[in-house]
Amino acid sequence: MELPYVESYKIKMVETIKKSTREEREKWMKEANYNLFNLKSEQVFIDLITDSGTNAMSDRQWSAMMEGDESYAGARSYYRMKEAIADVTGFGYFLPTHQGRAAENVLFSSLIKSGDIIPGNSHFDTTKGHIEYRKAHAVDCTIDDAKNTELEIPFKGNVDLEKLEKTLSSHPKEKIPFIIVTVTNNTAGGQPVSMENVKGVAALAKKYGIKLLFDSARFAENAYFIKTREKGYADKSIREICREMFSYGDFMTMSAKKDAIVNIGGFVAFRDKTDWERAQMYAIMYEGFLTYGGMSGRDMNALAVGLYEGTEFDYLDTRIKQVAYLGKKLDEYGIPYQRPAGGHAIFLDAKKILKNVPKEEFIAQTLGVEIYLESGVRGVEIGALLADRDPETGINRFPALELLRLAIPRRVYTNNHMDYIAAAVKNVVDRSASITHGYKITRELPIMRHFTVELEPAK
Ligand code: F0G
Numbered sequence: 001m002e003l004p005y006v007e008s009y010k011i012k013m014v015e016t017i018k019k020s021t022r023e024e025r026e027k028w029m030k031e032a033n034y035n036l037f038n039l040k041s042e043q044v045f046i047d048l049i050t051d052s053g054t055n056a057m058s059d060r061q062w063s064a065m066m067e068g069d070e071s072y073a074g075a076r077s078y079y080r081m082k083e084a085i086a087d088v089t090g091f092g093y094f095l096p097t098h099q100g101r102a103a104e105n106v107l108f109s110s111l112i113k114s115g116d117i118i119p120g121n122s123h124f125d126t127t128k129g130h131i132e133y134r135k136a137h138a139v140d141c142t143i144d145d146a147k148n149t150e151l152e153i154p155f156k157g158n159v160d161l162e163k164l165e166k167t168l169s170s171h172p173k174e175k176i177p178f179i180i181v182t183v184t185n186n187t188a189g190g191q192p193v194s195m196e197n198v199k200g201v202a203a204l205a206k207k208y209g210i211k212l213l214f215d216s217a218r219f220a221e222n223a224y225f226i227k228t229r230e231k232g233y234a235d236k237s238i239r240e241i242c243r244e245m246f247s248y249g250d251f252m253t254m255s256a257k258k259d260a261i262v263n264i265g266g267f268v269a270f271r272d273k274t275d276w277e278r279a280q281m282y283a284i285m286y287e288g289f290l291t292y293g294g295m296s297g298r299d300m301n302a303l304a305v306g307l308y309e310g311t312e313f314d315y316l317d318t319r320i321k322q323v324a325y326l327g328k329k330l331d332e333y334g335i336p337y338q339r340p341a342g343g344h345a346i347f348l349d350a351k352k353i354l355k356n357v358p359k360e361e362f363i364a365q366t367l368g369v370e371i372y373l374e375s376g377v378r379g380v381e382i383g384a385l386l387a388d389r390d391p392e393t394g395i396n397r398f399p400a401l402e403l404l405r406l407a408i409p410r411r412v413y414t415n416n417h418m419d420y421i422a423a424a425v426k427n428v429v430d431r432s433a434s435i436t437h438g439y440k441i442t443r444e445l446p447i448m449r450h451f452t453v454e455l456e457p458a459k
Contacts, residue, residue, distance in 0.1 A: 005321045008314035009411060012059060019045055025373050033454035034439050036368055036378050045376030046417055048406040051344045052217075053099075053257035053264055055410035058309060061262070061302040068298025073289055077297035077304075081267070084304035088239060088311055089216075089246045091269035093276035095283040098294025099266040100217055100255025101126035102287055107213070107253055107268045109282040110275075111177040112136050119167040120180030120215075121159045122146070122187035125386055127180065127215060129447050132391050139167050146188040147400045149338045149349045154229040155194040156340075157185025157222075159201050168208045178250070179205050182215040183222035187382060189403070190218070190323075190342020192225035195233065195245060202248035211250040211275075219245070219252075220259040221343030224316040238311045251275060258344065260306035261410050265299050315411075319343075323408050325415055329422035335429055338403060345407040347382065348425065353432050359384065361438030361458045364402040367428070370435060371404070375424030379406045385450040 020028075020043065032038035036049060047054065069076035078096065085094050097103040108130050112118070116136035123131065123138040131138045141163040146156050159181060168176065181201055185191045205212045223241040226233050233241055246252060250272065256265040268283075270276040280290060287293040292300070309315060320343055327341030330348075338347040350364035357363045364383035371377055383402035390397055406421060439455035 005317065007411075008312075008318045009058070017045055018042065020376055022373060025376060029369060029373060033442070033456070034365070034369055035450075035453055035455060036372060036380065037451050038454075039372075039378065043376075044372075044378045046413065046421060047378050048345075048408065048421070049378050049380045051258060051407040051409050052255060053262070054412065055257075055261045055263070056412050057261060057263070057302060057306070058411075060309070061305045064301040064305045065298040068296060068301045070297040072292070074291055075297045075300070077300035078291040080304045081300040084307045085267065085269055088242055088307045089219075089252060089269060090243045091246060091252060091271055093271075093273060094267050094269040095276070095279060095287070095290060096293030096295045096300060097266045097268065097283070097287050099257055099264060100215075100253060101130065101266075102294055103253035103255070103266045103268040104130045105286055106279050106282045107251065108134060109286075110279040113177075115175065117167065117171050117176050118178065118180060119164055119176070121157060121182050121193065122185050123180060124182060124186055124215060124217075125388075125448055125450075127182075133447060141167060142185065142188055146185070146191065149189075149336060149347075149352070149401065152339045154225070154340075155192050155197060156338075157183070157188050157191035157193045158197040159193065161197075161200045161204060164201065165204055168204060168210065173209055176208070176210050178211040178213045180213045180215055181249075182217075183245070184218040184225070184343045186218065186344075189338030189347040190221070190344045191338070192222045192229070192343065194230050195226050195241070196230070198245055198248050212248065214246065214249045214252040216246075216252040217255040217258040218343055219254075220310045220316060221320060223311070224313070224320055225343065227313070238313050238316060242311060256303045256306065259310045260303050261310050262299065262302050262306050265295050265303045267293070319408075319410055322413075322415065322418065326406070326408070326418040326422060329418060330425065333422065333426040333429070335422075335425055338401075345405050347403040347405050348379075350383065350402040350404050353429055354435055354438075356433065356436040357438045359398050359402070360396075361440065362402075362455070363438060364404045365455070366435065366438035367404045369439070370428045371424055374428050375420070377406070377421050377424050379404045381405075381450060385453055388447065388449055391447075 028043045114135040119139040121142045143160045336349040336352040350367040365381040387397040437459040443454040
């Protein structure tokens with residue numbers, strides 16, 4: 001008999017989580033103005049709002065923290081991080097930052113001007129925010145197949161090379177500071193980008209003389225999918241795949257809170273010294289001196305260890321199969337989600353579940369609230385709230401998909417938790433016909449409103 005997949009670690013420390021009653025949750029949800037971000041974490045039973053910074057560090061990472069060098073300049077921890085980045089990614093220069101969006105802020109400050117065009121695959125919301133804040137435009141060149149949640153294809157996060165070439169050829173080179181490839185493609189459902197696609201993007205970048213940036217938050221999960229799904233990569237190690245992928249790019253921004261399995265941290269890494277030097281001024285202004293950026297020495301040490309642990313096959317196999325396990329449970333109940341299951345999350349197809357809620361009343365948000373009220377499970381909306389208003393017209397943008405993301409933190413929950421989550425979703429689906437109204441906005445910020453938005457029931 002083939003042995004089943006099993007976690008490649010055992011549990012050394014636990015944290016108690018508390019159940020609550022539906023009445024309690026109704027009161028808390030109202031007090032939180034129907035924004036799941038406004039709940040206190042104690043009011044949440046299983047927290048799937050993000051896989052970012054919510055991961056369990058290993059004994060090795062904790063012990064590395066004890067050896068952190070907190071020197072302002074030239075800390076050992078900086079050099080340890082530098083070595084790990086060079087080893088895992090091949091990039092020789094880097095700037096530490098406190099997280100991914102800070103890496104974007106530093107790099108984009110040195111590269112983006114007003115009126116610029118930045119093509120890519122489903123720019124993440126902070127990425128888009130940092131582009132639009134600089135009065136530049138993010139042009140989404142994701143393949144159209146990503147919008148069909150039922151379609152089962154191996155690399156649904158890919159860039160559409162025709163759309164990309166059209167964008168590159170219709171603007172002067174000076175207006176396009178770089179192309180961005182997000183691995184995995186978070187917004188499209190944690191879907192991977194194939195090496196073939198990366199090579200195609202790199203060839204176009206070269207043809208038009210434009211640089212290539214990897215938004216690398218989940219680069220190791222992407223490499224796992226390349227190894228397990230793409231021809232020619234089965235016998236390559238995850239690290240070989242990562243180094244090959246990064247060899248096609250000029251720089252990377254990293255939110256280490258995901259695939260480096262830490263609670264805080266990030267960096268920008270560069271191939272060219274001149275690019276690195278150009279960004280240094282912004283790193284010092286926004287983050288800190290070059291050898292710590294926004295990080296403490298202990299955090300840089302944990303990150304360095306995490307980059308190695310996060311690129312071990314056995315760990316990734318456990319990780320991604322747990323997400324697939326939740327997907328299989330949902331399949332048993334016939335619940336629609338972005339197929340195939342993503343690397344870090346399941347994205348429920350809210351439009352297919354809540355057919356009677358109008359889009360103006362925020363379908364995915366409504367599903368998120370219902371699942372929380374049902375079970376204490378907290379997901380996050382990837383729909384019209386996240387899409388913000390068009391910065392020029394001020395009109396609400398309604399994306400093709402209304403998704404409710406259930407992001408699974410790394411090394412945190414067991415498959416019993418996955419069973420509970422699936423049952424909670426099923427109960428909401430079973431009574432979905434009676435859910436006919438959603439929410440309306442009572443307060444919002446102009447950019448990235450979903451974090452702080454306040455809502456009230458539409459009826
Ligand atoms: N890029 C991607 C693809 C991301 O998913 C994130 C964060 C960032 C950049 C920004 O990194 O949070 O460290 O500043 N994603 C989190 C999420 C917040 O929940 O998906 P950050």
